[in-house]
Amino acid sequence: MTHSLEVYPPENGVDLDFVARAIRFKLVQISHAAGTAHLGGALSCVDILVAAYWKILRIDPAKPDDPLRDRFILSKGHAATALYTTLAARGYFPLQWLDTIAQHGSPLAEQPAPRCAPGVELATGSLGHGLPTGLGMALAARIQRQDYRVFVLMSDGECNEGTVWEAALFAPAHKLDQLVVIVDYNKWQATGRSNEIMALPSLREKFAAFGWDASEVDGHNIAQVTAAMQRVNTRGGKPIAIIAHTVKGKGISFMEDDNNWHYRQPTAEEVEKAAVELKLKS
Amino acid sequence: MRNAFAKQITELAQTDPRIVMLSGDIGNRLFDNLKAKCPGRFFNCGVAEANMMGMAAGMALSGLRPVCYTITPFITYRCMEQIRVDVCYHHAPVVIVGTGSGYSYASLGATHHSCEDMGMLRLLPGMAVIAPADSLEVRGALAAAFRQDNPVYIRIGKKGEPNVHASEPVFEIGKAIPLREGTDVALLCAGTMLPVALAAAELLGREGVSAFVASFHTIKPLDTALLQEAFAKYKVVATIEEHSILGGLGGAIAEWKADANAPGRLVRFATADEFLHATCEQDEAREHFGLTAPAIAARVRQALH
Numbered sequence: 001m002t003h004s005l006e007v008y009p010p011e012n013g014v015d016l017d018f019v020a021r022a023i024r025f026k027l028v029q030i031s032h033a034a035g036t037a038h039l040g041g042a043l044s045c046v047d048i049l050v051a052a053y054w055k056i057l058r059i060d061p062a063k064p065d066d067p068l069r070d071r072f073i074l075s076k077g078h079a080a081t082a083l084y085t086t087l088a089a090r091g092y093f094p095l096q097w098l099d100t101i102a103q104h105g106s107p108l109a110e111q112p113a114p115r116c117a118p119g120v121e122l123a124t125g126s127l128g129h130g131l132p133t134g135l136g137m138a139l140a141a142r143i144q145r146q147d148y149r150v151f152v153l154m155s156d157g158e159c160n161e162g163t164v165w166e167a168a169l170f171a172p173a174h175k176l177d178q179l180v181v182i183v184d185y186n187k188w189q190a191t192g193r194s195n196e197i198m199a200l201p202s203l204r205e206k207f208a209a210f211g212w213d214a215s216e217v218d219g220h221n222i223a224q225v226t227a228a229m230q231r232v233n234t235r236g237g238k239p240i241a242i243i244a245h246t247v248k249g250k251g252i253s254f255m256e257d258d259n260n261w262h263y264r265q266p267t268a269e270e271v272e273k274a275a276v277e278l279k280l281k282s
Numbered sequence: 283m284r285n286a287f288a289k290q291i292t293e294l295a296q297t298d299p300r301i302v303m304l305s306g307d308i309g310n311r312l313f314d315n316l317k318a319k320c321p322g323r324f325f326n327c328g329v330a331e332a333n334m335m336g337m338a339a340g341m342a343l344s345g346l347r348p349v350c351y352t353i354t355p356f357i358t359y360r361c362m363e364q365i366r367v368d369v370c371y372h373h374a375p376v377v378i379v380g381t382g383s384g385y386s387y388a389s390l391g392a393t394h395h396s397c398e399d400m401g402m403l404r405l406l407p408g409m410a411v412i413a414p415a416d417s418l419e420v421r422g423a424l425a426a427a428f429r430q431d432n433p434v435y436i437r438i439g440k441k442g443e444p445n446v447h448a449s450e451p452v453f454e455i456g457k458a459i460p461l462r463e464g465t466d467v468a469l470l471c472a473g474t475m476l477p478v479a480l481a482a483a484e485l486l487g488r489e490g491v492s493a494f495v496a497s498f499h500t501i502k503p504l505d506t507a508l509l510q511e512a513f514a515k516y517k518v519v520a521t522i523e524e525h526s527i528l529g530g531l532g533g534a535i536a537e538w539k540a541d542a543n544a545p546g547r548l549v550r551f552a553t554a555d556e557f558l559h560a561t562c563e564q565d566e567a568r569e570h571f572g573l574t575a576p577a578i579a580a581r582v583r584q585a586l587h
Contacts, residue, residue: 067345114372122343126367132333133368136340136348143302143322143346163364166333174325 003280040248040261042082044186049086051225061091064118075130076155077111092119128161157189171239172211179239186248207241219244283438286417292316306352332361339368354380354396383437384524385567401529411501413473422453456503464494471522472531481575513544527552
């Protein structure tokens with residue numbers, strides 16, 4: 001028997017390590033069945049999503065349009081399957097929807113469309129859009145005297161985009177301390193090492209120099225990611241940047257740090273191997 | 283026109299708490315009154331237009347009614363993809379106002395010219411495109427834009443443009459404003475070329491040609507009812523705009539005419555598909571492209587024969 005994904009309520013001491021492994025396996029299955037790419041970058045951000053959706057966000061999956069909800073923007077839209085799977089496992093929409101991803105007529109395209117499913121805040125896929133839009137949402141909270149927070153998850157390749165740095169200059173000038181950006185720093189982008197294509201190293205120092213409350217964490221340590229995100233509660237007058245060191249393809253040994261999995265899909269045999277590695281077979 | 287815009291947005295923001303003004307580091311002192319009357323709802327977004335447009339979309343998706351304002355090439359071309367993805371794809375009700383349109387800033391060189399903006403923004407699904415003729419139309423256009431639930435682009439001039447209307451006209455997006463009756467030709471004008479169009483009509487009148495003139499301020503959606511009637515009724519329908527021959531008012535009407543299989547002759551007065559390299563002022567730029575009353579009257583006369 002292989003465990004199939006379920007809805008995991010955040011209460012009752014849920015085992016988040018198990019939730020992350022179950023989500024990872026579903027991502028492998030989806031990539032195999034639907035023929036979707038970007039599996040490596042989806043796997044690298046799973047623990048960040050789990051920390052956000054099970055530990056941090058003030059949300060109610062039954063009220064996805066509540067004006068006071070925290071906003072979570074997956075700016076690295078190519079990891080949409082990771083967001084969809086997280087939302088389904090958190091109870092936003094039926095788990096069965098995940099079996100329709102990228103199929104004709106499905107609400108769930110390979111990259112998210114506007115309001116395509118409950119919980120999806122923004123259509124993304126073109127990189128560098130989530131942070132400026134998230135900034136606007138955070139300013140809207142301030143203007144309307146609401147206290148929701150805005151979380152934006154970006155990829156390291158995404159930091160090539162100039163809009164990221166326009167937004168990075170703007171947010172500290174306005175002391176937007178209800179804004180959190182997390183960079184899924186898996187050291188790869190589509191066709192090469194992100195640190196070689198652009199001068200990305202010292203990412204934390206870059207954000208810090210711009211005036212952000214910037215920290216570095218192990219992006220696969222859910223407790224560390226959670227603690228870093230919790231800094232938003234201090235409302236310390238600075239926007240928060242979390243550089244999450246991650247591994248592309250995390251969790252499946254033959255995918256880890258192998259950039260072929262930016263585009264490749266697993267075979268049926270590889271799906272089985274993944275289930276064993278993720279300790280989901282009994 | 284920009285003073286009329288600043289005054290109007292200040293008035294509107296006082297009655298509608300959802301209105302937020304975003305400026306791309308222009309309008310020195312222009313918005314002091316707005317800042318005083320509506321604290322916390324003016325943002326100088328710096329010289330970072332793409333971020334400004336993305337932020338506006340985020341605000342609009344959170345219940346606000348943002349207006350983005352800077353010099354036309356920078357509020358359009360510079361952040362085209364943000365307008366497409368963040369604003370239009372989400373159908374976010376952002377009002378985009380470009381100042382110094384066409385050759386308003388002719389002497390600043392081609393970086394500051396904008397004769398492709400209407401064509402580019404007209405292509406985007408859900409976007410309304412408006413070129414008001416004078417300060418009074420700016421007021422009407424802005425008020426109308428905030429009544430829409432879709433994105434709206436308004437291209438305005440700079441300052442000192444003459445008012446064509448005696449008082450604020452009834453302004454409805456997609457409905458042209460007739461200004462002069464006529465029986466032989468129709469002159470449909472978008473934007474600040476309207477006084478030139480009226481002068482051309484006068485010249486034609488002296489030669490026995492009766493010209494209808496309308497402020498055809500909305501390039502998208504087109505006033506198709508007026509177009510149906512005009513092409514059926516007049517021997518020549520002319521479009522006049524300080525915008526490229528490609529994609530603007532004349533381009534939009536040519537497309538419509540082909541699809542509607544409308545009868546009649548269309549003559550388009552616009553700028554050419556080229557950069558203007560000459561150092562000059564706005565009037566000289568217009569002259570260069572045949573956008574003067576005598577040049578328009580002469581070509582219309584030719585088309586009539």
